[in-house]
Amino acid sequence: MITSYALSASRNIFFKLFKQAYCKEAAPPKQSMLYDASLPFFNQRKQFSQQVTEIKSSDDGHSVTVLWDDGHKMKYPYIWLRDNCRCASCYDSPVATRKFLINDLDLDAKFKLSEQNAGELMFYGTEGHQTIIQSSWLRDKTFGTIDMGPVFDTKLWGADLLSYLPKFKYEDVLTDDEILYRWMQSVKIHGIALINDAPTHDDEELRNLTERIGHIRQTFYGVVFGVKSKKDTYFPGYTSAELPLHTDYTFGANTPGIINFHGLKRAPSGGKSMFVDGFKIANDLKASDPDAHRLLCTGVMSFGLVGFDCGRHFDNRGQSKIINLDKDGQVGKISFSQHARKDGIAKIPMEQVRSFYKAVQKFASVIYAPDNLLKFMIEEGDMVTVDNDRVLHGREKFQTDGSKERALHGAYFDHDEFESRLRILSKQFSKKHN
Incomplete structure (x- = not known):
C-alpha cells in the first residue's frame, strides 16, 4: 500500500526532475510554493501568497486561470504569459524593453506547473523556460484590453x-x-x-x-x-x-x-x-x-x-x-x-x-x-x-x-x-x- 506521504514525496521529486530537465536556466527561489497543473490546488497548499490564492490550468494546458484573494479571477493564454516574462534574459528592466523576440516564442508550449515567492509568479511549461511575472503587474492586466494609461470619465457639457x-x-x-x-x-x-x-x-x-x-x-x-x-x-x-x-x-x-x-x-x-x-x-x-x-x-x-x-x-x-x-x-x-x-x-x-x-x-x-x-x-x-x-x-x-x-x-x-x-x-x- 502506497501512503499519502509517499505520494507527496513522489510529486516533489517529479517537480524537481521536471525543472532540472526543462528549466535549467533559472533555479527556483527559496521558500517558494510549488503548484502542479494536473493536481487540485488545495492538496498542494503549504504557504499562501497574500495576493494569489489559486493557479490552475485548462485541460489542454494552453491557458491559465489565476485567482486573487479579493475574488478577482482572470484567464490568460499561456503563450501570452511566456511572451511577457520579466526575467533578466527576456526583459531589460532598467530601460523597460524586451529582449525576448516573438520569433522565438514556442506557439505549442503548454503550462505544466507554477510557484510563487515574494510577489513573483513563476510559470513552467513544455518549452523549458521559467517565466517570471510580478503578481501585482498581472493583477492589473485584463487579457483582451490595451492599457493606454489613466482613464478619466468624459463629462459632456453645454452653454453652462x-x-x-x-x-x-x-x-x-x-x-x-x-x-x-x-x-x-x-x-x-x-x-x-x-x-x-x-x-x-x-x-x-x-x-x-x-x-x-x-x-x-x-x-x-x-x-x-x-x-x-x-x-x-x-x-x-x-x-x-x-x-x-x-x-x-x-x-x-x-x-x-x-x-x-x-x-x-x-x-x-x-x-x-x-x-x-x-x-x-x-x-x-x-x-x-x-x-x-x-x-x-x-x-x-x-x-x-x-x-x-x-x-x-x-x-x-x-x-x-x-x-x-x-x-x-x-x-x-x-x-x-x-x-x-x-x-x-x-x-x-x-x-x-x-x-x-x-x-x-x-x-x-x-x-x-x-x-x-x-x-x-x-x-x-x-x-x-x-x-x-x-x-x-x-x-x-x-x-x-x-x-x-x-x-x-x-x-x-x-x-x-x-x-x-x-x-x-x-x-x-x-x-x-x-
Whole structure:
C-alpha cells in the first residue's frame, strides 16, 4: 500500500526532475510554493501568497486561470504569459524593453506547473523556460484590453460650463506639478481648461506653459502664432470677420491634438470666443437622428488651405469624416471646418448625397444651438486650452478703433506629448485626485 506521504514525496521529486530537465536556466527561489497543473490546488497548499490564492490550468494546458484573494479571477493564454516574462534574459528592466523576440516564442508550449515567492509568479511549461511575472503587474492586466494609461470619465457639457469649470492661476500651473496635473485633468475630462493671470509681455508665457507638457508642435503657422487682423490674408481668422466654429488643421493628416490660446489684447468691441463640445453634439445626434449620425460617421469630406506664411508657400490637403468613431464604436474625434471645406465627398452613394448634405447642415446648425454654445471673452492674461479632436472653437466678429488691435497667441502640441506627461504625473497624484 502506497501512503499519502509517499505520494507527496513522489510529486516533489517529479517537480524537481521536471525543472532540472526543462528549466535549467533559472533555479527556483527559496521558500517558494510549488503548484502542479494536473493536481487540485488545495492538496498542494503549504504557504499562501497574500495576493494569489489559486493557479490552475485548462485541460489542454494552453491557458491559465489565476485567482486573487479579493475574488478577482482572470484567464490568460499561456503563450501570452511566456511572451511577457520579466526575467533578466527576456526583459531589460532598467530601460523597460524586451529582449525576448516573438520569433522565438514556442506557439505549442503548454503550462505544466507554477510557484510563487515574494510577489513573483513563476510559470513552467513544455518549452523549458521559467517565466517570471510580478503578481501585482498581472493583477492589473485584463487579457483582451490595451492599457493606454489613466482613464478619466468624459463629462459632456453645454452653454453652462463656466458655472462649474475649474480655473487655474498661470503661476501655479507653471510651478506646481499637482496643479499642472489638475489642469491636465480638466482637458481630459471636459476637453477644455482655463488659466487666468498670465503675463502678456510676449510669446514666452505661452511657450513656457506649452513646454510644461512637452515640445511645441511647429506648423506652417510657425511655432507660436499670432492671431490678429492682417491685410491680404489667406485665413479668415486673421480678419475681423466672424470665424465660424471649427476644429483646426482639418487639411492635414497629422492633426495637432491640443491648442493653447493666450489673450494679449481684447478688441474694443466684439470678438467673444465660442466653444462647443463636439462629443456632446455627436452623442445628441445619435439619439435624436440616427440616420444623420450614421452618414456623418460614413461620409468623407475634403479640406484644404493654400497660402504663404513664415517665409514659404503651402498647399495643405486633408480628408476626414466629421464624426470619427474609435475601436469601441464611441466618438473619438470631430473634424469640421466650414472655411477649409473643399469639393470632395467620398464614401457616400450618389442616391444618398442629398441626405448627407442634410446631415452636415444639421450638424452645422446644432453646434450653434443656445444650449450647446459656450461664449465668453478671452481677456488679457487669460489662457484657454482645448482638445482639438473634441472641441470646436470660433470667434464673433469684432471692431477696432485704430488705437488698439485684438491680439491672441496660439501654440500646438500633440496628444502623444500630453498623454505621456499625464501618465508621469498620474503615478504621483492619481490616488489623491481620482
